[in-house]
Amino acid sequence: MSDSLTMTNTAAELRNEFDRAYAISLSSDQSEQTENLLAIRLGGDLYAIRVNEIIGLAKDRKTIPLPGPIPELLGVAGIRGGLVSVYSLAALLGYGLNGNSGRWLALCGTEEPFGLAFSDFEGYIKVPFAQVYAQNNVIREHVKDVARTEDSVRAIVNISSILDTLKKRCGTGRMPKEQ
Numbered sequence: 001m002s003d004s005l006t007m008t009n010t011a012a013e014l015r016n017e018f019d020r021a022y023a024i025s026l027s028s029d030q031s032e033q034t035e036n037l038l039a040i041r042l043g044g045d046l047y048a049i050r051v052n053e054i055i056g057l058a059k060d061r062k063t064i065p066l067p068g069p070i071p072e073l074l075g076v077a078g079i080r081g082g083l084v085s086v087y088s089l090a091a092l093l094g095y096g097l098n099g100n101s102g103r104w105l106a107l108c109g110t111e112e113p114f115g116l117a118f119s120d121f122e123g124y125i126k127v128p129f130a131q132v133y134a135q136n137n138v139i140r141e142h143v144k145d146v147a148r149t150e151d152s153v154r155a156i157v158n159i160s161s162i163l164d165t166l167k168k169r170c171g172t173g174r175m176p177k178e179q
Helices: 003-022 159-170
Strands: 034-042 045-050 056-059 073-079 082-088 104-108 114-118 120-128 132-134 143-148 153-157
Touching: 034 114, 034 153, 056 073, 073 104, 073 114, 104 159, 114 159, 120 143
Parallel strands: 045 153, 082 114
Antiparallel strands: 034 045, 034 120, 056 104, 073 082, 104 114, 132 143, 143 153
16 A cells, blocks of 8 residues: 555544444443543653644644754744644753654644644554543652553643643744744
8 A cells, every 4th residue: 555545544544433423322421431541642742632732733844943942943844725833842851953853743733823843743642531640749840640541541741731831932922933
């Protein structure tokens, strides 16, 4: 199968799973509400991103490097007819810049969209709310909760915390724009 066909099939599967996750079921029990997450890996560690905190997911977008006030800024990428600033999610979580910007972008924000680049996307998971816990001893900045799945525990990346940090570091109260 060609890479293009494989990517199209993967995108269709993700879209269908995402649509099913948000479909309203008349027979659903309110006590079984779930958290919808994207399962990723950073530096070999298990993480998750809340689906409701992002506006999309992109793959294999070329990022044009730019100098900027934030070392984690990788540059800009063309998304949906516009340019978005792209940051290294691993670097923002303290793993450092390793030269690998990542082939995946979690698209965040609506007013001033930005992308968080990461390398390893493992899929979509649903976790019962009862299996999401506040993290008492903070090991990584921008991680406030963890989710227990059947076979692992994943740290949940807090996108709003990342956005607040980026705004503060630029000193403008707004997201840094490409120059």
